[in-house]
Amino acid sequence: MTALGLLYPGHFAEDDYARIEQLLGSDIRVDLVHTDVGEDAHRVEVLRQIGTPERLAKGVEQLRLSGAEAVVWACTSGGFVHGWEGAQEQVRSLAVTAGLPASSTSFAFVHAAKEVGAARVAVGAPYPEDVSGLFAEFLRTGGIEVSAVHSSGSVTAAEVGAWGEDEVLALARAADTPDADAVLLPDTALHTAAHLPDLEKELGKPVLTANQVTVWEGLRLADRRVNAPGLGALFTREPIVQV
Template structure:
């Protein structure tokens, strides 16, 4: 059994994680701990407090007691606005607090793009343009080329969490560009786990979404690969051969 620890700000779209755990269909357990998200607003600067060391520390003890082997901070709004160096320091702090390998969803997107061999990505986010733009800058700092950015401009995570398949597909299509090798949907408040096969079929290219890459990042930290095509191209890599 491999136990993955997820620190999730608030409760929006958190039900994607048990869905992903079920879809993995193997000896993978996803332990989810909610942290205080503070203000439910996408405006620039509003979400930063939810990623503070004090709030992260509140959840790591519960993950340790649950037996988690890795921990991923499931947020892009509170990772990428710090910039690349600031986000690295945030992850180092998390690893020190948790006493286990740690990462964040922001870094997970960069690592996932490298895993599937893409460098040019289009970004489609529900959040406002300024927040989306900061995330795009983060991807560029990670060595990716952002071919285009599309923002839906929703004001709160609650609004994004209420979206269904139709709205998510519309966002992905609006963000897509001919030069993009993959489409990135960074919002952790969006329900996407059930839509991945549809999204990739509609766009004819890989789609990377927040909860998908967060779980994959936890597995990467644990040196595990799981073949689960229902979770998209990212999960079609062959599992590591165990000696």
């Protein structure tokens, strides 16, 4: 049994993780601990407070007791708004507090894009334009070219959490560009686990979503590979050999 520990802010799309755990179809357990959100707003100054060491530390002990082998901060915007160095420090602090390998959804997107061989990506973000721009900047710092950024302008995670398949597909279509190797849909408040096969069939390329890459990142930290076609190309491809 491999146990993954995720620190997830609030209650928006946490049912995605139960679905992902089921689709993995193996001895994988995904343990979720909810952290305090404070104000629900897609504003930079608010997002920088979501992932403070104090808030994350409150959930760490519960994950330790669950037997987690790795911990991931399951919040995209709560990582990249700190910039590359700030997000690295956030993860280092989390690893020290947990005594476990640690990462975040922001870094998961960079690692996952490289895993599927996507040197150039298009971003469909539920956030306002300024927040979306910070995500694109984060990706570029991580060595990923961004061909286009589409922002839906949603101001709260609660709004995004209420979206269904039609809204998710519309976001992906609006973001895609012919030269993009993959389409990225950030925000762990977005329900996507049930829609991954349809998204990739519609666009004809890998689609990476926040909750999907978060679990994949936890498995990567735990040194586990799982073939799960229902979770998209990220979970079916052979690893890309970097030369």
